[in-house]
Amino acid sequence: MEPIPAPPIDLISLAPVLVLSVFGIMVLVTDLFIGKDKSALVFISLTGLLMAVISSFAKYNLPVYSFNGAYVVDHLSIFFTMIFCISSALAIMVSVDFNKREGIKIGEYYSLILFCTVGMILLASSTDMIMIFLGIEVVSISLYILAGIQRNNIKSNEAA
Numbered sequence: 021m022e023p024i025p026a027p028p029i030d031l032i033s034l035a036p037v038l039v040l041s042v043f044g045i046m047v048l049v050t051d052l053f054i055g056k057d058k059s060a061l062v063f064i065s066l067t068g069l070l071m072a073v074i075s076s077f078a079k080y081n082l083p084v085y086s087f088n089g090a091y092v093v094d095h096l097s098i099f100f101t102m103i104f105c106i107s108s109a110l111a112i113m114v115s116v117d118f119n120k121r122e123g124i125k126i127g128e129y130y131s132l133i134l135f136c137t138v139g140m141i142l143l144a145s146s147t148d149m150i151m152i153f154l155g156i157e158v159v160s161i162s163l164y165i166l167a168g169i170q171r172n173n174i175k176s177n178e179a180a
């Protein structure tokens with residue numbers, strides 16, 4: 021009886037997802053240890069998004085398949101990775117003043133945006149139903165929490 025072979029996993033093709041996940045956790049941990057000035061969290065979040073865009077160009081021989089073809093990196097997924105990271109960076113830059121004015125907990129807000137971007141990249145790169153479901157779940161949970169992040173606002177509570 022032969023053992024079942026493990027599927028090939030190309031970690032370089034997963035680099036944007038891994039980078040954004042690490043930076044999302046880094047934003048949460050940094051939020052615990054810094055004082056009142058939370059401007060470093062914006063810088064860390066934007067740096068993570070920039071690193072994800074740069075790491076999406078790490079593979080030159082496209083397409084690259086990983087997880088037995090469930091995750092693919094091709095020109096279309098790189099294009100959508102760039103679109104998602106740029107739109108998330110714009111959302112972070114636009115919301116800096118709004119977060120200060122409304123008193124939103126900043127660390128959770130920026131990390132949820134990064135995790136939502138991870139889910140969108142998973143959706144753009146998936147070719148399997150399980151990966152599509154995983155991407156939809158990551159996006160929907162992050163957006164659900166972002167919709168209800170203002171606990172004192174009635175509209176925010178109704179949205180969540």
